[in-house]
Amino acid sequence: RKEVEQDPGPFNVPEGATVAFNCTYSNSASQSFFWYRQDCRKEPKLLMSVYSSGNEDGRFTAQLNRASQYISLLIRDSKLSDSATYLCVVNEGGGADGLTFGKGTHLIIQP
């Protein structure tokens, strides 16, 4: 059974702080990884892909640890607009039968 596990939170973080959360996946054969952002009552939107060597996009840094089967997302200098639910997503590859989504981590940035 495909499983992607995340701490649901909420993470309450003051504006300007750094926050990080992890996600674990069960299938060691998983081939691609993503972080999505979902605002309240809106559709999920792709935030960034996660590459084996780690990657950065502005204030956001994603890391992949294949040996331990976890993915992390780090947000630096957090903004009020970063408040959202962050979904960890894994594609096990080999077919078109969809991505497996974690249930998300709820992040609240406080002024």
Add this chain to the structure above:
Amino acid sequence: SQTIHQWPATLVQPVGSPLSLECTVEGTSNPNLYWYRQAAGRGLQLLFYSVGIGQISSEVPQNLSASRPQDRQFILSSKKLLLSDSGFYLCAWGTAVGYGYTFGSGTRLTVV
């Protein structure tokens, strides 16, 4: 650029009534298409996916069905809705395996 359209945005239907949700994609050919459902406070659940016209794969047995009458059109249907069908329905498209999907804006269905 590619766009995905999904409608209606909100729907309130009585138990036992039929359902038809439509999704269309523009700006790409032969996309993989997906229907997901997100129940209140829960994760995304894959319902159906399609890799081509007339090709439908079902992930969860239920009273819903899907059809793909045209390359860029994906329809979710039900003959008789149940209370448990309430949720946020999302259509998505993707291309090659290994890339993320793009979601439509979703339909919030409430069955009463």
